[in-house]
Amino acid sequence: MSSSQRGFTLWFTGLSGSGKTTVSRIVERELRQRGLKVEPLDGDIVRQGLTRDLGFSKEDRDKNIERVTFVAKLLTRNGVAVLCSFISPYRAQRQISREEIGEFIEVYVECSVEECAARDVKGLYAKALAGQIPNFTGVSDPYEAPEHPEIVIRTAQETPEESAAIILGYLEQNGYI
Ligand SMILES: Nc1ncnc2c1ncn2[C@@H]1O[C@H](COP(=O)(O)OP(=O)(O)O)[C@@H](O)[C@H]1O
Numbered sequence: 001m002s003s004s005q006r007g008f009t010l011w012f013t014g015l016s017g018s019g020k021t022t023v024s025r026i027v028e029r030e031l032r033q034r035g036l037k038v039e040p041l042d043g044d045i046v047r048q049g050l051t052r053d054l055g056f057s058k059e060d061r062d063k064n065i066e067r068v069t070f071v072a073k074l075l076t077r078n079g080v081a082v083l084c085s086f087i088s089p090y091r092a093q094r095q096i097s098r099e100e101i102g103e104f105i106e107v108y109v110e111c112s113v114e115e116c117a118a119r120d121v122k123g124l125y126a127k128a129l130a131g132q133i134p135n136f137t138g139v140s141d142p143y144e145a146p147e148h149p150e151i152v153i154r155t156a157q158e159t160p161e162e163s164a165a166i167i168l169g170y171l172e173q174n175g176y177i
């Protein structure tokens with residue numbers, strides 16, 4: 001079964017603190033339990049290595065996603081389930097990723113700026129709202145929500161487990177797992 005695994009990339013996009021990492025970790029665990037080869041690519045980790053030379057200007061954000069897309073493409077075509085968790089705020093860049101990767105499943109992690117700021121997982125919203133972080137998505141930088149994502153999860157209304165179940169349901173219904 002796993003030798004004929006069909007590769008795909010689940011692309012989580014959403015504001016900082018919306019729940020990309022939290023939900024993708026649950027999905028990762030579930031996919032591994034089913035015997036799939038899984039590779040998570042998470043913004044916070046990728047930015048410490050592969051793209052540590054990049055900042056948060058539009059140009060650098062696009063470069064960040066461009067490099068990640070290259071890696072996701074290689075893995076996807078080798079039958080891996082790739083879980084990409086990146087704010088990836090620009091619609092046009094996500095469209096390029098979609099075209100490059102092919103088996104691309106966009107997961108819009110929907111959560112208001114107000115809710116993300118109330119969670120403030122990393123304490124960044126407080127600083128951004130105080131004007132101390134330029135280019136902070138949702139506060140001092142744009143976020144372009146997906147217009148036609150394959151999946152929408154609403155993390156202010158769902159538990160992380162419920163959000164993960166929606167994603168797994170989509171993968172089952174569409175023959176990915
Ligand atoms: N339904 C939900 N899905 C995901 N995260 C949730 C949900 N409800 C509450 N949370 C909380 O929101 C925060 C999301 O943080 P994180 O996953 O690091 O976001 P991101 O990776 O998008 O920056 C966590 O503290 C998590 O416990």
Ligand SMILES: [Mg+2]
Nearest residue numbers: 020021044085
């Ligand atoms: Mg994260």
